[in-house]
Every structure is written in structure tokens, then in C-alpha cells.
Amino acid sequence: MVVEPSLLSVKDLCFERDDIQVIDSVCLDVCDGEILQVEGPNGSGKTTLLRLLTSALTATHGDIYYQGRHLSECRFEYLSNLLFLGHQSAVKMTLTAEENLSWMVGRPIDCEELLAALDSVQLTGYSDMPCYRLSAGQQRRVALARLLLSPPKIWFLDEPFTALDRQGVALVEQCMQKHVDGGGSVVLSTHQPIAMDAVRRYSLVNQLSTGAN
Numbered sequence: 693m694v695v696e697p698s699l700l701s702v703k704d705l706c707f708e709r710d711d712i713q714v715i716d717s718v719c720l721d722v723c724d725g726e727i728l729q730v731e732g733p734n735g736s737g738k739t740t741l742l743r744l745l746t747s748a749l750t751a752t753h754g755d756i757y758y759q760g761r762h763l764s765e766c767r768f769e770y771l772s773n774l775l776f777l778g779h780q781s782a783v784k785m786t787l788t789a790e791e792n793l794s795w796m797v798g799r800p801i802d803c804e805e806l807l808a809a810l811d812s813v814q815l816t817g818y819s820d821m822p823c824y825r826l827s828a829g830q831q832r833r834v835a836l837a838r839l840l841l842s843p844p845k846i847w848f849l850d851e852p853f854t855a856l857d858r859q860g861v862a863l864v865e866q867c868m869q870k871h872v873d874g875g876g877s878v879v880l881s882t883h884q885p886i887a888m889d890a891v892r893r894y895s896l897v898n899q900l901s902t903g904a905n
Contacts, residue, residue, distance in 0.1 A: 697760030699724050699877055700745070700846060705754035707737075707744055714740050718754070720894050722846070722879060725872045727888065730881045732896035738881035739779070741896065742848050745879065746776045775844040779851035781835040785824035789815060789834045792823060796838045809840040813863060828855045836860075839867045847871060849880035 698721040707715040715737050722728050730738050743749045745756065747767070756763040758770040783792045789810060794801050801809075810819055813833040823831055832855045839847065847868070853861050865888055868878050872890075 697757070698722060699726075699759060700879075701757040701760075702745070703755045703757070705741075705744060705756070706752045707740060707749065708752045709740075715744065715751075715896075718896075722877050724875050724877060727868060727872055727878045727880070727886075727891045729886060729891050729893045730879065730896060731893050732881075736896040738896060739850050742776070742850050742879065742881060746774060746848050747771060748776070773845040774848060775838070775842050775846070776848045777835060777838065777850065777852060779854050781828075781831045781855070783823045783831050783834050786822060788820050788822055789826075789837070790819045792834055793837055793841060796835070797841050801841060805841065809837040812840055813837045814859070829857060829860060832856055833860065833863075836864060836867070839864075839871070845876055847876065847878045847880075849878060849882075851882055852880060853882055853884050 700722040702718055702720045705715060705718040706713065718741060720728070730741060732738050740749065744751050747763070747770075758766050758773075763770060784795070787795065790801070790806055793806065793809070806819060807816075810816060813836050815830060815833050815837070818826065818830065823834060826834070836852070849864075849868075852864050856864065861884065865886065868880075869888060871878060
């Protein structure tokens with residue numbers, strides 16, 4: 693029986709900053725159709741870990757494998773198949789919601805596709821409005837609409853529920869569920885409980901991965 697490699701595999705990942713060990717010997721695997729929640733108190737390195745996994749930072753030691761191949765052998769393919777959404781919305785205030793999404797996705801967006809995405813995040817009628825006129829929660833929803841417009845295989849979401857009300861949180865959970873149902877995978881950090889099945893947790897406190905019911 694041939695065992696398929698994990699979508700993403702991390703071996704003994706370490707990271708130092710100013711001679712301080714921030715990430716120490718992280719080992720984890722992410723499979724197709726899986727949600728991995730990275731847990732830990734403030735300052736435990738959750739954002740740093742996600743930035744390491746997306747190549748925004750370079751590890752001091754350790755290896756990352758994508759579909760069984762070392763990242764050094766498939767970096768372009770890997771980066772082309774991931775999406776990173778930080779805990780800040782990162783929208784450009786002088787641009788409209790439509791202009792921001794076109795910039796984030798990196799391609800012109802069909803009008804119907806755009807309106808459908810904004811409607812899904814409850815921003816119907818806001819496509820032409822400059823983002824400085826939107827509330828913090830609405831700006832966050834603009835960023836979240838990117839999830840509906842991007843095809844990457846792996847989503848890395850750093851505190852995706854920031855500035856969202858209960859409806860917004862439910863919306864993010866629905867987006868994640870649709871993504872994994874289609875075979876995609878999600879790695880996220882959040883302090884908020886996730887009302888979804890089959891979420892696996894990885895703790896940066898004791899660095900032991902445990903299954904979640």
C-alpha cells in the first residue's frame with residue numbers, strides 16, 4: 693500500500709530572533725481537507741510560525757516539505773498555492789473594495805464574481821466605496837472576500853476573527869468549511885473557539901499535536 697505524503701510537513705523547525713529562541717523544534721503535518729488550529733498564549737510565536745510556513749521568514753533550522761518535496765525544490769509551486777491573511781486587514785484605505793480585491797488577488801475580477809463575493813461577506817452595494825469610509829469590521833470583510841476569490845490550496849489565517857461580530861465569525865467558519873470540503877486545507881491561529889468538526893489543534897506551549905473532537 694502506497695502512503696501519500698502530507699500536503700505540508702514540517703520537521704524540527706526553529707527560529708531565533710536577537711539570539712532568543714522564538715520557535716523551538718516544531719514538527720507538524722497538514723493533510724488535504726484538514727483544519728489545523730495553532731494555539732498558544734500571546735507571545736508564544738503563533739504569528740511567527742505562520743510567517744515561517746509562508747516563507748515570509750526564514751527558519752534558523754529545520755525543513756518544510758510540500759507534497760513530499762523539500763521546499764527548496766518546489767518553492768514557486770508552493771507559494772503559488774497558498775494564501776496568507778494576517779490579523780490586520782491590510783486594505784489600502786484610498787482604494788475601493790473592488791480595487792483592493794483586484795490588487796489582493798492579483799488579477800482583474802469579473803463583475804459578477806466580485807459582487808457575489810461582496811454579497812457573501814455582507815457588503816452588497818459597497819464595491820465602489822473607498823475603504824476609509826468603512827468601519828473596521830467592514831474593512832475586515834473586504835479582506836475576507838479574498839478567500840472567496842482565490843484558488844490556493846492552503847490558507848494561512850492569522851487571527852481571522854479580528855474585528856468581526858458573531859455573523860462575521862460564522863461567515864469565516866463557513867468559508868473554511870467550504871474550502872476543506874473541496875479538498876483544501878487551513879492553518880490558522882486564534883484564541884476563539886471554533887464551532888466546526890474535525891479541527892485538529894497544535895499547541896505552541898507544549899508543542900504536542902492533539903486531536904480535537
